[in-house]
Amino acid sequence: MDSQKSDETLTVSGLQLDISLLEYRARPCSLTCAAPCCWGAAAARRDKIEKIQTTLPEIMPLLRPASARVIARKGFYCAQATHRSDFQPEEEPHWLRIVDGYCVFYNDALIGGHCALHAYCVQRGLPVLSLKPQVCYLFPISKPVNHWVTVRRWNELPCLRPTNGEEALPVYLAYRSELESLLGEKGYEDVLRGWVSRS
Numbered sequence: 001m002d003s004q005k006s007d008e009t010l011t012v013s014g015l016q017l018d019i020s021l022l023e024y025r026a027r028p029c030s031l032t033c034a035a036p037c038c039w040g041a042a043a044a045r046r047d048k049i050e051k052i053q054t055t056l057p058e059i060m061p062l063l064r065p066a067s068a069r070v071i072a073r074k075g076f077y078c079a080q081a082t083h084r085s086d087f088q089p090e091e092e093p094h095w096l097r098i099v100d101g102y103c104v105f106y107n108d109a110l111i112g113g114h115c116a117l118h119a120y121c122v123q124r125g126l127p128v129l130s131l132k133p134q135v136c137y138l139f140p141i142s143k144p145v146n147h148w149v150t151v152r153r154w155n156e157l158p159c160l161r162p163t164n165g166e167e168a169l170p171v172y173l174a175y176r177s178e179l180e181s182l183l184g185e186k187g188y189e190d191v192l193r194g195w196v197s198r199s
């Protein structure tokens with residue numbers, strides 16, 4: 001098995017998975033909860049910003065009218081790159097703009113998921129990660145920082161409420177495809193071998 005285990009971490013594909021991925025329980029993201037992970041928006045790598053920019057004319061019909069107006073005036077992201085510990089400097093992350101308290105790409109009129117980037121990818125049969133920022137796609141799993149992967153413990157979110165009961169699974173099971181995007185299918189199988197007997 002291409003993994004190493006301690007009481008607190010499992011090392012797979014060069015990433016250290018925190019024990020919280022096993023011990024913390026969540027239910028899969030509904031993409032419709034209107035909760036704080038889409039308030040205040042997200043940061044995206046420069047190359048993702050450029051991909052969104054290229055696709056923007058096709059995404060515009062999926063946006064709230066207020067977002068479309070802001071984008072027409074100022075664009076969808078803040079011009080100055082930001083500094084965040086979960087991005088490498090060369091990734092040049094930029095904040096997406098906020099409109100009426102929500103990310104510019106948030107639209108609660110969309111059926112099946114309130115992120116216009118996600119909806120666009122699903123409609124076109126594209127991998128969601130081709131446009132959606134990685135921090136959003138992985139949530140509530142954190143983007144790796146110094147090879148460390150853990151769970152963001154925002155108990156107020158519907159997916160993470162301790163009252164979710166039997167609907168909730170250990171995060172590494174509830175968010176399988178998200179972890180596979182980091183570890184690959186083989187890496188994820190190593191996670192299963194490392195933790196499935198303990199959950």
Ligand code: SF4
Nearest residue numbers: 038103105106115136
């Ligand atoms: S890009 Fe999508 S998932 Fe990320 S904050 Fe904006 S609306 Fe939410």
